Amino acid sequence: MTTNTPDLLTALSCPIPISDYPTVLMAHGGGGSLSQMLIERMFLQAFDNPTLELMHDGAVINLPPAMSEENQGEGTRLAFSTDSFVVNPLFFPGGDIGSLAVHGTVNDLAMCGARPLGLSAGLILEEGLPMDDLWRVVQSMQGAAQKAGVSIVTGDTKVVDRGKGDGVFINTTGIGLIPAGVHVSPLRAQPGDLVLINGDIADHGIAIMSMREGLEFETAIESDSASLNDLVEGVLAAGGEHVHVLRDPTRGGVASALNEIAQKAGVGVQLVEKQIPIQEQVRGACEILGFDPLYVANEGKCIAIVAPEAADEVLAAMRAHPLGENAAIIGEVVAEHPRRVFMRSRIGGLRVVDMLSGEQLPRIC
Numbered sequence: 001m002t003t004n005t006p007d008l009l010t011a012l013s014c015p016i017p018i019s020d021y022p023t024v025l026m027a028h029g030g031g032g033s034l035s036q037m038l039i040e041r042m043f044l045q046a047f048d049n050p051t052l053e054l055m056h057d058g059a060v061i062n063l064p065p066a067m068s069e070e071n072q073g074e075g076t077r078l079a080f081s082t083d084s085f086v087v088n089p090l091f092f093p094g095g096d097i098g099s100l101a102v103h104g105t106v107n108d109l110a111m112c113g114a115r116p117l118g119l120s121a122g123l124i125l126e127e128g129l130p131m132d133d134l135w136r137v138v139q140s141m142q143g144a145a146q147k148a149g150v151s152i153v154t155g156d157t158k159v160v161d162r163g164k165g166d167g168v169f170i171n172t173t174g175i176g177l178i179p180a181g182v183h184v185s186p187l188r189a190q191p192g193d194l195v196l197i198n199g200d201i202a203d204h205g206i207a208i209m210s211m212r213e214g215l216e217f218e219t220a221i222e223s224d225s226a227s228l229n230d231l232v233e234g235v236l237a238a239g240g241e242h243v244h245v246l247r248d249p250t251r252g253g254v255a256s257a258l259n260e261i262a263q264k265a266g267v268g269v270q271l272v273e274k275q276i277p278i279q280e281q282v283r284g285a286c287e288i289l290g291f292d293p294l295y296v297a298n299e300g301k302c303i304a305i306v307a308p309e310a311a312d313e314v315l316a317a318m319r320a321h322p323l324g325e326n327a328a329i330i331g332e333v334v335a336e337h338p339r340r341v342f343m344r345s346r347i348g349g350l351r352v353v354d355m356l357s358g359e360q361l362p363r364i365c
Helices: 005-013 033-046 097-110 131-148 203-213 229-242 253-265 280-289 308-319
Strands: 059-062 077-085 115-126 152-160 168-178 194-197 243-247 268-272 303-306 328-334 341-344 350-352
Touching (some): 097 115, 097 168, 131 168, 229 243, 229 303, 243 253
Parallel strands (some): 268 341
Antiparallel strands (some): 115 168, 194 303, 194 328, 243 303
């Protein structure tokens, strides 16, 4: 038997088992187990460094002490995040690719505890995109940035051949300042902490699907896409050092976000199904479409993992904000079943809530 030597070397050296996945699948971008495999076994190994290894929503960068005199002696810390948006369709109930691109990056900075300082915008345009559509996207980006209190300060534009770009793809990168005394990290989750969320889950993913499939409901389902930096400031003001982890459950939904935190911190998480807020029409749509709402994407939700002594104050701060009126405590961090997420069902049973294994709903952000 003969073996092609270069192919053998590639198979032995590539950390992703290419015999199983010789090509990229849509599920590799779905925020579930294949996404995690791709990131951990390929990108993390190739770009290995302590900042990236944390797998936070953004990188936390410590500036040299000489540049930190105005930050109460703690040292200036910046949050740095980038994201690309390929949502289909470009315009959907409650938002569009332009506002979504701004919201997504502002939220990633907020999940690091940072106040946004500036954004960049890179647009890849497909030949034939109507200028009216492009203008709507640009105006939406500006409106979302203005509402979030941040400016788009630099950018880039490229055009690709007709049929190669699906209208427009957007990359946004953001930089923000982390105030002194704010320390949030996936590593800080610890047994006894409570898990909070600022409102109904799964709205964004179901809004996208209803648009794609032409589904109609008694009440229109709209995306929850929004900038969360103002709400997060209220959360941090209420909870201070007792706010241990912040995470926005986008691709892969609440389930995948909590699994990532549990694995990184080496703790267990136990959810209570009846306490998880979800609109009835969204729940019904998930049942019709065969989706589990825990895995459906959100674009305006914040998971906060908080020490129990501050949970009531943080919950009150969430509910006082327009984006947090339906906030709830949905579970707790436990020492049992480390690195796993379980949920207490409505009938009292306990079930595993694992990482999403495939692609439940592609192209949602």
